[in-house]
Amino acid sequence: MDAEMTVVQEQAAEAPEMPEVLVSVRDLKKHFPVTKGALRRKVGAVRAVDGVSFDIMRGQTLGLVGESGSGKSTIGRTLLRLEEPTEGTVVFDGGDMAELSARGLRKVRPRMQMVFQDPHACLNPRMTVSSIIGEPLVEHLSMTSRERNERVEELLGLVGLNPEHANRYPHEFSGGQRQRIGIARAISLNPDLIVCDEPIAALDVSIQAQVVNLMEELQDLLGLTYLFISHDLGMIRHIADRVAVMYLGRIMELADVDSLYDNPLHPYTRALQSSAPVPDPAVEATREKIVLEGDIPSPSSPPPGCVFSTRCPEAVDRCRSEVPVWREVSPGHGVACHLVPAI
Amino acid sequence: MTEPKVHASREVVAATASGAGPKHRSLRGDVWRQFRRHKGALVGLCAFMFVTVASFVGPYLMPYDAVEIDIKMRNLSPTWSHPLGTDNLGRDMVARSMVGGRISLLVAITAMALSVFLGTTIGVLAGFFKRLDGVLMRLTDLFLALPVLPLLLVIIMLFRDSLRATFGPEQGIFMLIVFIIGITSWMQTARVVRGEVLTIKQQEFVAAAHSIGTRRRNVIFRHILPNCLSPVMVAAALGMAVAIITESALSFLGLGFPSDFPTWGRLLYDGKDFINLTPMRVVGPGVLISLTVISVNFIGDGLRDALDPKLRSR
Numbered sequence: 001m002d003a004e005m006t007v008v009q010e011q012a013a014e015a016p017e018m019p020e021v022l023v024s025v026r027d028l029k030k031h032f033p034v035t036k037g038a039l040r041r042k043v044g045a046v047r048a049v050d051g052v053s054f055d056i057m058r059g060q061t062l063g064l065v066g067e068s069g070s071g072k073s074t075i076g077r078t079l080l081r082l083e084e085p086t087e088g089t090v091v092f093d094g095g096d097m098a099e100l101s102a103r104g105l106r107k108v109r110p111r112m113q114m115v116f117q118d119p120h121a122c123l124n125p126r127m128t129v130s131s132i133i134g135e136p137l138v139e140h141l142s143m144t145s146r147e148r149n150e151r152v153e154e155l156l157g158l159v160g161l162n163p164e165h166a167n168r169y170p171h172e173f174s175g176g177q178r179q180r181i182g183i184a185r186a187i188s189l190n191p192d193l194i195v196c197d198e199p200i201a202a203l204d205v206s207i208q209a210q211v212v213n214l215m216e217e218l219q220d221l222l223g224l225t226y227l228f229i230s231h232d233l234g235m236i237r238h239i240a241d242r243v244a245v246m247y248l249g250r251i252m253e254l255a256d257v258d259s260l261y262d263n264p265l266h267p268y269t270r271a272l273q274s275s276a277p278v279p280d281p282a283v284e285a286t287r288e289k290i291v292l293e294g295d296i297p298s299p300s301s302p303p304p305g306c307v308f309s310t311r312c313p314e315a316v317d318r319c320r321s322e323v324p325v326w327r328e329v330s331p332g333h334g335v336a337c338h339l340v341p342a343i
Numbered sequence: 344m345t346e347p348k349v350h351a352s353r354e355v356v357a358a359t360a361s362g363a364g365p366k367h368r369s370l371r372g373d374v375w376r377q378f379r380r381h382k383g384a385l386v387g388l389c390a391f392m393f394v395t396v397a398s399f400v401g402p403y404l405m406p407y408d409a410v411e412i413d414i415k416m417r418n419l420s421p422t423w424s425h426p427l428g429t430d431n432l433g434r435d436m437v438a439r440s441m442v443g444g445r446i447s448l449l450v451a452i453t454a455m456a457l458s459v460f461l462g463t464t465i466g467v468l469a470g471f472f473k474r475l476d477g478v479l480m481r482l483t484d485l486f487l488a489l490p491v492l493p494l495l496l497v498i499i500m501l502f503r504d505s506l507r508a509t510f511g512p513e514q515g516i517f518m519l520i521v522f523i524i525g526i527t528s529w530m531q532t533a534r535v536v537r538g539e540v541l542t543i544k545q546q547e548f549v550a551a552a553h554s555i556g557t558r559r560r561n562v563i564f565r566h567i568l569p570n571c572l573s574p575v576m577v578a579a580a581l582g583m584a585v586a587i588i589t590e591s592a593l594s595f596l597g598l599g600f601p602s603d604f605p606t607w608g609r610l611l612y613d614g615k616d617f618i619n620l621t622p623m624r625v626v627g628p629g630v631l632i633s634l635t636v637i638s639v640n641f642i643g644d645g646l647r648d649a650l651d652p653k654l655r656s657r
Contacts, residue, residue, distance in 0.1 A: 080554050082553055109554065112554075113554060113555070114551065114554045118547055121547040122547040122548050124569075125570070125652055126569040126650075126652060135552070135557065135565075139557050140556065
C-alpha cells in the first residue's frame with residue numbers, strides 16, 4: 001500500500017496547475033463484521049471498502065462508478081463519517097476526519113453535506129419543506145425565524161422551486177422536486193463538499209437531466225466540490241472532471257474523464273463502457289460488446305489476487321494469485337491491473 | 344408517467360385553492376380539518392365529551408345524591424325518575440354512574456399517560472441507543488414475566504396504608520392504582536415503539552439529519568418520535584381500555600377504591616349479584632365502559648390519521 005500512496009502523492013506533485021486538494025482519502029477500509037450464533041461471535045467481515053485512495057480537488061467533481069455492491073455508497077458515507085472507517089485516513093481541508101471528536105465533527109458537518117439516493121426516504125414526511133431546509137440553519141446558526149424564512153425562500157428559488165410551497169409536506173412533491181429539496185438542504189450552509197449518493201438513480205430519465213444541470217449550475221455559482229456516485233456512465237461523463245471506477249471495494253482505474261472514456265485501460269472499465277448503449281442503431285448493431293460472465297463475488301470472501309480475476313475476460317494465472325499494484329501509466333491516469341503495459 | 348400528471352393537476356388545484364387564502368397554513372388547522380373528515384373519530388369525540396361532561400358536571404344537576412341511601416326505594420326497575428333503576432340500598436344508579444365515571448376516567452387517562460410515557464421512553468431509548476437495547480429489552484421481558492395479580496397484592500399491602508396516611512384515603516389509593524396500572528402495562532408499547540424506531544433509524548432522512556450535524560436529542564424528538572406516532576396512538580387508546588378494566592378488577596378484589604366510592608368497575612361488580620333482579624345495574628356501567636373504550640379507540644384512530652401528513656392531503 002506504500003507504493004500506492006507514493007504514486008498518488010507524486011501525481012499530486014507532478015501536475016503543474018493542479019488545483020488545491022480538498023479531500024484526500026488514503027487506504028480507506030470499511031469492514032462490516034459478520035456475526036453468528038447467540039453469542040454474536042465474529043465469523044468474518046464484509047469488506048465493503050477495502051483499501052481505497054483518491055483525492056478530490058476543490059471545485060471539481062470526482063465521479064465514482066461501479067455496479068451494485070461495489071462499495072460506492074459506503075465510501076460516501078464513510079467520508080462524512082456517517083460510518084466509522086475501519087482503517088485509513090480521510091483528510092478534509094487539512095484536518096483528519098477520523099480523529100475528530102463528536103463535538104469537532106459537528107463543527108465540520110456544515111462544510112460537507114450529502115444528497116441522498118431515494119428522494120422519497122430522504123425527507124422527513126412529518127416536516128414541512130421549510131423546516132426541512134431550515135433544519136441545518138437551526139442547528140448551526142442563530143437566526144431569527146424571519147431571517148431563516150428568508151433564507152429558505154432564497155434557497156427554494158435557487159433550486160428552482162416555488163418559494164410559496166415552503167409550507168407543504170414532502171409527499172406533495174414529485175421525485176425531481178423532492179431531490180431539489182434535498183439539494184436545497186445540502187447547500188443551505190454553503191458547504192465545500194457535497195457527496196451525491198446516486199442522486200438521480202431513482203428519477204425519471206427526463207428529470208435526471210434537469211437535476212444534473214441544476215447541480216452543475218450550483219457548482220459554478222457556489223464553487224462546490226462534488227463526489228458524484230453513480231452507476232450511470234453517461235451521466236458521469238457529463239458531470240465529472242475525474243472518474244474512479246470501483247469494483248468489489250477497490251478502485252480499478254482513476255483518470256480524467258476524457259482519458260478514461262477515450263482510452264480505458266482496465267478490462268473492467270472497458271466492459272462497463274461496452275455495456276452502455278450507443279444512441280446510434282447502426283453502431284449499436286455492429287459494435288463489439290464485452291459481456292461479463294457471472295455475478296460480482298461476495299465482498300465477505302473476495303477472490304485472491306485481483307478481485308476482478310473471476311470475471312475478467314483477459315485474466316491470466318498471475319491475476320489469480322497476485323494483487324495488482326496501483327500504477328500510474330500516464331499523468332493523472334492510474335490503474336490496478338497486471339496486463340496494462342508500463343509506459 | 345401518470346404520477347407526475349396527477350401531481351401536476353393536484354398542484355394546480357392546490358394553487359388555485361390556496362391562491363386566495365393566506366400563504367401560511369397552520370398545522371393545527373390542518374390537523375383539525377383532517378380529523379373532522381374521519382366520521383368515526385368525530386362521533387367518538389362527541390361520545391367521549393358527553394361521557395366526560397356527564398361525569399364531571401352531571402352530579403350537580405341530579406336531584407339524587409350518589410351515596411344517599413333510601414332503603415324504601417331499593418332494587419327499582421328503570422322508571423322515569425330513576426332511568427337506570429336503583430341498587431339494593433336504594434341509591435340512584437344514574438347518579439352513581441356519573442360519579443363513578445369521574446374516577447374511572449381520571450384513572451384511565453392518568454394511567455394511560457404514565458404507561459405510554461414509560462413505554463415510549465424505554466422503546467425509543469432501546470431502539471436508538473444500541474448499547475441500552477439489551478438491558479432495556481431484558482427489563483421489559485422481566486416485567487412481562489411478572490405475575491400481575493400477586494404483584495398488585497403485594498404492592499397494595501405494602502403501600503396502601505402509608506399512602507392513605509399521607510394523601511388521604513381517596514388520593515392515596517388513586518395514586519397507587521394509577522402507578523400500578525402504569526408500571527404493569529407499558530411493555531407492549533415499549534416493544535412496538537422499539538421496533539418502529541429501529542426501522543425509522545435506518546431511513547435516509549435520519550442519516551441526512553446526522554450528516555447535517557443535528558444533535559442526537561433533536562434527531563430523536565424531531566425525526567424519530569413524530570414518525571412512530573401511530574403505534575403510540577394505538578397503544579394509548581388500548582391502554583385506556585386496559586386501565587379501565589384493570590381498575591374494575593382491582594375494585595372487585597376489594598383492593599381498589601373503598602366500596603362507598605363508586606367507580607364503573609365497582610358498580611359492575613356490585614351489581615352482578617343482582618343481574619336477575621335489576622339487570623340495568625349491570626347494563627348501565629357496562630355500556631358506559633364499552634362506550635368510552637370504543638370512542639377513545641376511534642379518537643385515537645382519527646388523531647393518528649390527522650397527524651399523518653400523507654393522509655392529510657387527501
